Amino acid sequence: GAGVSQSPSNKVTEKGKDVELRCDPISGHTALYWYRQRLGQGLEFLIYFQGNSAPDKSGLPSDRFSAERTGESVSTLTIQRTQQEDSAVYLCASSPNAGAGQETQYFGPGTRLLVL
Amino acid sequence: AQSVAQPEDQVNVAEGNPLTVKCTYSVSGNPYLFWYVQYPNRGLQFLLKYITGDNLVKGSYGFEAEFNKSQTSFHLKKPSALVSDSALYFCAATNNDMRFGAGTRLTVKP
Numbered sequence: 001g002a003g004v005s006q007s008p009s010n011k012v013t014e015k016g017k018d019v020e021l022r023c024d025p026i027s028g029h030t031a032l033y034w035y036r037q038r039l040g041q042g043l044e045f046l047i048y049f050q051g052n053s054a055p056d057k058s059g060l061p062s063d064r065f066s067a068e069r070t071g072e073s074v075s076t077l078t079i080q081r082t083q084q085e086d087s088a089v090y091l092c093a094s095s096p097n098a099g100a101g102q103e104t105q106y107f108g109p110g111t112r113l114l115v116l
Numbered sequence: 117a118q119s120v121a122q123p124e125d126q127v128n129v130a131e132g133n134p135l136t137v138k139c140t141y142s143v144s145g146n147p148y149l150f151w152y153v154q155y156p157n158r159g160l161q162f163l164l165k166y167i168t169g170d171n172l173v174k175g176s177y178g179f180e181a182e183f184n185k186s187q188t189s190f191h192l193k194k195p196s197a198l199v200s201d202s203a204l205y206f207c208a209a210t211n212n213d214m215r216f217g218a219g220t221r222l223t224v225k226p
Contacts, residue, residue, distance in 0.1 A: 004159075033214065035216075041218060041219070042122075042206060042216050042217055042218035042219045043160075043206065043216040043219075045213065045214065045215070045216070048213070048214075056213070058213075091159070091160065093160075104150070104162045104165060105162070105214065106162070107152075107159040107160040107161070108159055109158070109159045110159060
């Protein structure tokens, strides 16, 4: 079946512009995660959605970052007033249910963001 | 704070030799432990996980990992490395939140 998809695959923007990244999770997966991976570094947790519960936003690095998810479907990650330090690959993952985060996560291919 | 450590940024092995990629964790309770692999220009793929039971977990592509509670470690192993195993490997641990290590780049030379 279809895996996690993300769009766009690449995004180049100018410093100060807003960007919106999209994630389509696997159908039926209730949990959705966003991560950031800077070049040569590990995954940095950003935000976690579980069904209709309030999201865990503890990983968002600043108030310029926000994310939404409608029910158990598409999620968008928005970065306002982008900075060069925001350049990274943004990864989305979904899992069948939260299980306190103990389920295997299925990752999308990522969106590569470059802020000039 | 909960964390996962992968002490080696880079591991180099010759094809056919055994490989070990190290991981230690600092997570409260009894966490679930994972290994993911990231091949060049591709997304992360699940490799294996430990939930409970036998300390030796077998996963995809001939990989296995050994859970050691006293040492809070979950090292990834393979008896005989292949050039195609060259990739970035991430260890992860979760109790409530998933925490990833910084990754270890494995290079297998022919």
